[in-house]
Amino acid sequence: MILKVISAYDILFQGEVDKVTLPGAEGTFMVLPHHASLISTLVKGEVAYEADGRQGAIEVAGGIVDVDNDVVSVCIY
Template sequence: MILRVISTEKILFDGAVDRVTLPGSCGPFTVLENHAPLISTLLRGEIVYVAEGKEVKIAVEGGIVEVRDNQIAVCLN
């Protein structure tokens, strides 16, 4: 899967991941390969992803996410 995390200032991450957990407005959720398409708003919390066997956390204040065809696009506030 490819995860892209962007803010108004810069690209925070753009690369392959094994999984990603996001702070959705209805609660945290995890995206794995071949996840169903979805669009969700994000609340304050952490995006946690695993890439190359390493877990990485990004603190966020909110935003939106779109998941489709193993592409995860996150736009942060």
């Protein structure tokens, strides 16, 4: 699946990942390949991802996420 993390100023990450963990307003949740479509707000925390056994994370102050057709689009502020 593809993860895109963007701000108003830059693309912070774009690439193929195996899973993504997001700080949702109702609690942390994980997105795996073939996840159902959803839109959620994000709170301060960490967008963590795993790709080919390697892990990465991006600190966020909040934002929104859209999951659709194996594309996870995260817009942060």
